[in-house]
Amino acid sequence: xxxxxxxxxxRKQEVLKELKNFGTSxxxxxDQGLFPSVNMPSRSTENITYDEQLxxxxxxxxxxxxxxxxxxxxxxxxxxxxxxxxxxxxxxxRKTSTLRDVYYSAQAYEMTFSDQQESNNIITDLETLTxxxxxxxxxxxxxxxxxxxxxxxxxxxxxYEGKSVNLTSHPDGVLIxxxxxxxxxxxxxxxxxxxxxxxxxxxxxxxESVHSKHKSLLIxxxxxxxxxxxxxxxxxxxxxDLPVFILTDGDPWGMHIAQVIISGSANAAHxxxxxxxDAVWSGVWASDIIEYKLPTxxxxxxxxxxxxELQKDPRxxxxxxxxxxxxxxxxxxxxxxxxxxxRYGLTYIVDKYLPTKLEAGPDVSTxxxxxxx
Amino acid sequence: xSQTTFEEMSVSDFFYRNRxxxxxxxxxxxxxxxxxxxxxxxxxxxxxxxIPPDVYVRLSFESEATKETQIYKLRVQDxxxxxxxxxxxxxxxxxxxxxxxxxxxxxxxFGLGGKMAVLYGQITTHKPVLVxxxxxQEKIYSFKLMIDIQRNKPVILDRKVITNKDGWRGTVxxxxxxxxxxxxxxxxxxxxxxxxMVNPYxxxxxxxxxxxxxxxxxxxxxxxxxxxxxLPHPYGVDVELLQRLIQVTTCMNMSTFLRQHFHRVxxxxxxxxxxxxEIPISKNPKKLxxxxxxKLMQNLKxxxxxxPPDANCLSPLGEDLLKAGVxxxxxxxxxxxxxxKPSTYAGHPFIxxxxxxxxxxxxxxxxxxxxxxxxxIPLLYDEASDVSYKVIxxxxxxxYKVAPDMPIAIVIHVCSTKVPYKTVGKEFISxxxxxxxxxxxxxxxxxxxxxxxLTRQEHVHMEKKRLGIFSKYLPRIAEFSTTLSGQxxxxxxxxxxxxxxxxxxxxx
Numbered sequence: 001x002x003x004x005x006x007x008x009x010x011r012k013q014e015v016l017k018e019l020k021n022f023g024t025s026x027x028x029x030x031d032q033g034l035f036p037s038v039n040m041p042s043r044s045t046e047n048i049t050y051d052e053q054l055x056x057x058x059x060x061x062x063x064x065x066x067x068x069x070x071x072x073x074x075x076x077x078x079x080x081x082x083x084x085x086x087x088x089x090x091x092x093x094r095k096t097s098t099l100r101d102v103y104y105s106a107q108a109y110e111m112t113f114s115d116q117q118e119s120n121n122i123i124t125d126l127e128t129l130t131x132x133x134x135x136x137x138x139x140x141x142x143x144x145x146x147x148x149x150x151x152x153x154x155x156x157x158x159x160y161e162g163k164s165v166n167l168t169s170h171p172d173g174v175l176i177x178x179x180x181x182x183x184x185x186x187x188x189x190x191x192x193x194x195x196x197x198x199x200x201x202x203x204x205x206x207x208e209s210v211h212s213k214h215k216s217l218l219i220x221x222x223x224x225x226x227x228x229x230x231x232x233x234x235x236x237x238x239x240x241d242l243p244v245f246i247l248t249d250g251d252p253w254g255m256h257i258a259q260v261i262i263s264g265s266a267n268a269a270h271x272x273x274x275x276x277x278d279a280v281w282s283g284v285w286a287s288d289i290i291e292y293k294l295p296t297x298x299x300x301x302x303x304x305x306x307x308x309e310l311q312k313d314p315r316x317x318x319x320x321x322x323x324x325x326x327x328x329x330x331x332x333x334x335x336x337x338x339x340x341x342x343r344y345g346l347t348y349i350v351d352k353y354l355p356t357k358l359e360a361g362p363d364v365s366t367x368x369x370x371x372x373x
Numbered sequence: 374x375s376q377t378t379f380e381e382m383s384v385s386d387f388f389y390r391n392r393x394x395x396x397x398x399x400x401x402x403x404x405x406x407x408x409x410x411x412x413x414x415x416x417x418x419x420x421x422x423x424i425p426p427d428v429y430v431r432l433s434f435e436s437e438a439t440k441e442t443q444i445y446k447l448r449v450q451d452x453x454x455x456x457x458x459x460x461x462x463x464x465x466x467x468x469x470x471x472x473x474x475x476x477x478x479x480x481x482x483f484g485l486g487g488k489m490a491v492l493y494g495q496i497t498t499h500k501p502v503l504v505x506x507x508x509x510q511e512k513i514y515s516f517k518l519m520i521d522i523q524r525n526k527p528v529i530l531d532r533k534v535i536t537n538k539d540g541w542r543g544t545v546x547x548x549x550x551x552x553x554x555x556x557x558x559x560x561x562x563x564x565x566x567x568x569x570m571v572n573p574y575x576x577x578x579x580x581x582x583x584x585x586x587x588x589x590x591x592x593x594x595x596x597x598x599x600x601x602x603x604l605p606h607p608y609g610v611d612v613e614l615l616q617r618l619i620q621v622t623t624c625m626n627m628s629t630f631l632r633q634h635f636h637r638v639x640x641x642x643x644x645x646x647x648x649x650x651e652i653p654i655s656k657n658p659k660k661l662x663x664x665x666x667x668k669l670m671q672n673l674k675x676x677x678x679x680x681p682p683d684a685n686c687l688s689p690l691g692e693d694l695l696k697a698g699v700x701x702x703x704x705x706x707x708x709x710x711x712x713x714k715p716s717t718y719a720g721h722p723f724i725x726x727x728x729x730x731x732x733x734x735x736x737x738x739x740x741x742x743x744x745x746x747x748x749x750i751p752l753l754y755d756e757a758s759d760v761s762y763k764v765i766x767x768x769x770x771x772x773y774k775v776a777p778d779m780p781i782a783i784v785i786h787v788c789s790t791k792v793p794y795k796t797v798g799k800e801f802i803s804x805x806x807x808x809x810x811x812x813x814x815x816x817x818x819x820x821x822x823x824x825x826x827l828t829r830q831e832h833v834h835m836e837k838k839r840l841g842i843f844s845k846y847l848p849r850i851a852e853f854s855t856t857l858s859g860q861x862x863x864x865x866x867x868x869x870x871x872x873x874x875x876x877x878x879x880x881x
Contacts (some may be wrong), residue, residue, distance in 0.1 A: 020858060027851075078849050078853070085856055
């Protein structure tokens with residue numbers, strides 16, 4: 001575990017070095033009487049491609065320049081320099097901030113953004129430029145998801161350094177915020193991670209002691225999992241070598257929540273390690289609707305439109321389970337929610353459905369696909 | 374009822390009964406019209422001798438009349454040519470008598486305005502008019518007059534002669550009238566302001582009943598050339614005019630008659646026209662029958678080969694004076710003036726002068742401010758009925774980069790021997806195709822130049838904005854990068870800022 005701690009500190013140093021490099025580059029250009037400019041990979045859609053090897057979206061060769069000589073670039077350039085400076089202060093003083101906080105803090109520097117979207121975009125620019133995620137710059141989104149399970153972590157945030165806590169200590173779960181994502185993993189009895197789309201079911205799982213019955217770390221995604229949660233799942237998977245199972249509603253949107261945890265999003269194509277390619281979508285599948293005779297609602301127009309979109313999405317091509325489930329959805333024209341299992345009693349999903357799904361193991365999808373073919 | 378009998382019956386009486394047509398409709402309008410007519414006479418009197426006018430106008434309160442109206446005394450003094458004593462009684466005491474009943478450009482056209490004002494004063498207050506005048510010779514003559522309305526004749530109540538020791542020249546007219554000054558005040562002040570605009574060589578002083586002084590000082594002593602008198606053009610005659618000319622002529626045959634009494638008719642033209650009209654050259658004009666006169670008038674209008682009237686009889690302001698006048702009263706940020714070449718309608722020559730002023734002292738009203746003038750008279754009423762209004766509103770202003778909320782003033786001056794007023798009240802010009810065309814061409818010309826100015830201004834504005842952006846952000850970038858890179862000294866960005874400036878001026 002000592003090695004891991006060194007890794008986190010080293011990453012911080014790298015971030016600080018990268019920010020300083022950016023500052024030095026601007027400074028030197030100015031000092032030589034040049035209009036400072038930067039180049040960074042283009043995030044336009046035509047420059048985003050799916051990498052089969054990495055199993056995520058990546059940016060292509062195209063790059064865009066930002067020059068202060070250009071009247072339209074100089075303001076965003078200044079904002080970029082400011083965000084770099086602000087991130088540098090946060091990171092070196094070991095403080096954290098949120099996207100919203102950055103937007104407001106700018107005003108103190110007379111560096112106003114017209115809206116939060118503009119400041120979010122500039123932060124994304126800084127990510128693209130340096131290759132680090134905003135969480136590395138100590139900037140976190142507002143939305144929080146939660147974790148519960150037997151794992152002991154040691155904080156690295158100021159004032160809590162070395163303090164350790166077991167994540168079963170609070171029955172509502174523990175927020176996945178800067179303190180948790182920057183903590184070091186000490187020990188765990190869990191042998192798997194279960195990521196759940198909805199908070200309600202997450203609470204049910206805690207009540208039903210799924211964490212101990214099935215030796216798992218439970219994570220509530222709160223809908224589409226925030227980036228820090230996705231990168232946290234990746235860290236848990238990589239550092240503790242735990243398989244990841246994902247449970248979502250049985251509709252195209254739930255399916256895509258799982259997909260983003262597995263394959264990442266186009267919006268984050270400039271970043272690495274936000275996705276967990278080995279994670280598995282365990283359900284609820286369209287075929288589960290048939291198999292478990294679950295209560296359903298009809299698919300509406302947007303659902304069907306979304307299914308056709310996903311059918312063509314490159315992320316849905318590498319594993320046959322996706323195409324099979326999409327086809328099933330389109331065939332039965334029905335959708336369902338995780339709560340649908342309640343028709344068989346409150347604990348059915350924990351006692352019957354989950355074990356079956358977990359038993360299928362990480363290779364569940366490929367196995368099933370083979371069975372079918 | 375024959376025309377002649379009618380006139381003798383009494384022109385004064387006719388106008389007394391129908392004073393509406395001269396604009397004397399109500400107490401507020403009447404006091405405005407009265408002041409305007411007398412002031413215009415004064416300006417004409419000075420201008421005809423190319424003397425820069427000094428006009429002093431005083432309106433003083435005399436007594437209450439009705440609930441809404443008061444009796445005022447109006448006194449107007451000028452430094453014009455003065456009037457010879459033998460003409461004074463008729464000039465002020467007889468309607469349709471005056472120096473203007475000839476063909477040249479003048480502010481009034483009927484010899485009506487000034488006398489109508491005096492007539493109006495007499496019928497509302499029953500008091501005489503006091504006229505003092507000198508042509509600059511040894512004597513000053515002073516008359517106290519009234520008009521015998523039934524007979525259209527002046528009645529001299531008193532006559533004084535004083536020795537002109539100081540060589541004074543000019544005319545003073547003083548009479549009382551009923552009116553509503555408080556109501557009329559905005560129009561009257563506006564009238565003086567606009568008069569000052571088209572008469573930049575005039576000093577105009579107005580003291581109102583409350584003792585407030587309005588002073589409009591001349592900006593130049595340069596004056597336009599006074600108009601020369603011309604004969605009527607054949608296209609512009611009517612039966613009445615023909616009959617009068619025949620009455621007074623000494624010519625014994627048609628050829629000399631045409632040559633002597635009509636503009637731009639020479640021997641050859643006269644001969645060709647008479648051939649065309651099938652009238653013998655040797656015909657005695659006095660022997661023409663009524664039917665032949667009507668036929669002659671029709672043929673005069675039909676004949677295509679008369680030369681167009683020349684514009685010597687016109688006295689336009691000229692581009693320089695118009696510029697001086699508008700600058701004096703509006704002090705705009707940008708001003709362009711344009712004078713059209715002379716044109717004619719129905720045998721009457723006319724010239725359109727146009728100015729467009731932007732910014733500075735141009736009032737911001739949310740629309741264009743239109744200043745209309747005809748023979749240097751401001752037209753203050755019925756703007757929307759004027760031909761210029763149609764011309765202005767049918768322009769595609771966006772093509773000229775003009776937005777409706779811009780502070781823009783348009784000045785239109787039409788001068789003519791016969792301004793095509795729609796009504797006797799002389800408030801707006803009728804939509805004659807020739808006039809409209811000239812106005813449209815003039816406004817296009819000045820608008821084109823304005824649009825160049827606006828484009829230039831937009832560039833300057835953009836450039837300022839551009840430089841502002843650079844000088845706002847470059848120092849911040851320097852500051853941020855210095856801290857971020859851990860340097861102690863800020864990089865020198867003066868050169869960069871200067872380079873954008875240079876780049877900027879090249880671009881514009």
